[in-house]
Amino acid sequence: MELLSNIALGFETAFTAEALFYCFLGCCIGTFVGALPGIGPMVTISVALPLTFGLDPTVALIMLAGIFYGAQYGGSISSILLNLPGTASTAVTALDGYPLAQSGRAGFALFINAVASFCGSSISILVVMAFAPAIAEIALRFNSTEYFAVMVLGLVAACTIGGGSPLKSLIMVVFGLILGIVGMDINSGAMRYTFGFLELTDGISLISVAMGMFGVAEIVRKMAGPSQDAPKSMVADLSLASMLPSRKDLSLLWLPTLRGTAVGSMIGALPGAGPTVAAFMAYATEKKVARDPARFGKGAPEGVAAPEAANNAAVQAAFIPTLSLGIPGDVVMAILLGAMIMHGVVPGPQFISNEPAMFWGLLVSFWLGNLILLFLNLPLIGLLVRIITVPGRILHPVVIFFICLGSYSVANNVFDVFVTLIFGVLGYLLMRRGFHPAPVLLGFILGPMMEENLRRSLVIARGDPSVFLERPASAAMLGLALLLVLLPLRKPVVRILRGRPS
Amino acid sequence: MLRNRNVAHDAFCLVIIGFGLFVIYGGIELSIGSMRRIGPGFFPLGLGGLMVLLGIGLFFERQEDKGEDTRNLRGLFCVSLALAAFAVLLEPIGLFPATMAMVLLVVAAEPDHITPLTVAGIIAGLWAVGYFLFVAVLRLPLEPISSDIWPVF
Secondary structure, eight states: OOOHHHHOOOOOOOOHHHHHHHHHHHHHHHHHHHHTOOOOOHHHHHHHHHHTTTTTTHHHEEEEEEEHHHHHHHHHHHHHSSSHHHHHSGGGHHHHHHHHHIIIHHHHHHHHHHHHHHHHHHHHHHHHHHHHHHHHHHHHHHHHHHHHHHHHHHEEEEEEESSSSSHHHHHHHHHHHHHOOEOTTTTTOOOESSSOGGGGTTOOOOHHIIIIIIIIIIHHHHHHHSSOOOOOOOOOOOHHHHOOOOOOHHHHHHHHHHHHHHHHHHHHTTTHHHHHHHHHHHHHHHHOOSSSSGGTTTTTTTTHHHHHHHHHHHHHHHHHHHHHOOOSSSSHHHHHHHHHHHHTOOTTTHHHHHOHHHHHHHHHHHHHHHHHHHHHHHHHHHHHHHHHTTTHHHHHHHHHHHHHHHHHHHTTTTTTHHHHHHHHHHHHHHHTTOOOOOHHHHHHHHHHHHHHHHHHHHHHHTTTTTTHHHHHHHHHHHHHHHHHHHGGGGHHHHHHHHHHHO | OOTTTTTHHHHHHHHHHHHHHHHHHHHHTTBBBSSSOOOOOOTHHHHHHHHHHHHHHTTTTOOOOOOSSSSOHHHHHHHHHHHHHHHHHHHOOOOHHHHHHHHHHHHHOSSSOOOOOHHHHHHHHHHHHHIIIIIIOOOSSSSSSTTTTOOOO
């Protein structure tokens, strides 16, 4: 019963004209930038964030989140029609979506994509509604010691689960934590690593770090790419009649969609994995259970339905750790958490009980947003295709313009534009050396919270650091984190001990 | 093993270790406090130490050859200059000239040919967006062209 009254509260919040308008706006922007290869939801949310300062915090988050999940819908459109994934998480969709489109069934592929995405999201939202409050309830019993341990575990997991070099990711996390220190220490008032710049008193701007490392660095990398020419879009029959699946298709697709949703909801809730990994895993699962795996890659409809359900489910499930613990699992969540903090909302286990209208309103708005996307997408595809084919040489100055004014508008200060510039150069150089910038932002957001909880734990324990091992929950989480760090070390250590490169 | 070492990689490891040491130095300067009451330098000190350890660890990590995309120093230089020009010109001269300088520099970074008409179109479009969205609606305290150089009578 309580759940129903909470959902009713959510509808009350999400059904105001303002909330609906910004939800719609966020979804539209998200679809467009998601479809455009090169501008991800990350950069867009960073640019949009300072623009939402005048809004009510709930409405601001509704819009910013709409950009995130809207981008998943948009990204798959360019994957299917152009074989050019708009966002990384929709890359798998191109494997079967593009062959389907080539064989003249583009409309059908887009229809499956929209419906599977909607199913994945809707079910996953229910999962969030069920689990987030329960997890928050447990976490409310945590004191600062456990909270510190959860953050350590979250960061380590984000580094080691996602793939790539865990060592490099750990270096990036620590770098982010260090960046988070910059500014005035709230306890002693000491200026830390500000080098005499008064503008750094409040710390480095999250938006500058995000836009520099993701926006500027990415554009520089794209410019060196092989072809700058607009991708040729195919002439596709996009009438409604071409989209509707037959009864046989439907009976073939509902199971893959549900499997994709299950994979996506589980993976999405883990830190570090996110929608891209979820989509890949869902695709692999379908291939494994299929009677005829050879069909995959040649236009199997399941190859579109499962990963699309999975990446959209993962996007929603990622809100579980973010909203129930205040610990972001990936970069976009880190930015959204940063947005909450900037709007004066305190994230953490107490969030759901302190701000029930905001929590339930957000979840209901996600569902409304997905409904909007389901209907918005199909008629807008023609327009989208024309926008996707805008070449990079026109797009790049436009994006840089938004990055410049976006950084400026945080504090109406050109200092932040220079900070963005520095992080852009740094981000590009790090990317060249094989370092991914995503963990930097996770560390940057969690750094101040970690320090505060470490300080409190030590005060309560009268300076005895063994408190972290004496409390069972904290010891378990730190032990798990240690295990995650040590596991990937197994092979190289054996190699070094044997004294020769294998 | 030593013969195949990658010099750039080793230098980069040293940069990371150096950065860690620098953070440690800053932490010590800030006062570490006691375990009962940690000072502002305690957390940075720990992180700096961690950074040094990770940097040492990186020495031993095998590097895979990626070599996927080429270095884009021209792009990096021009785009950096574009952001710097925008930041320097924005307040003293105005939004419009700053935007124009920025666009021209970004376009200079592109390896592809781009017609002057297209460039003019981009600039005009961004002027419109800048003025209507950022100045008129969002009320950023910016002038299209600074009244210092284009006095309004």
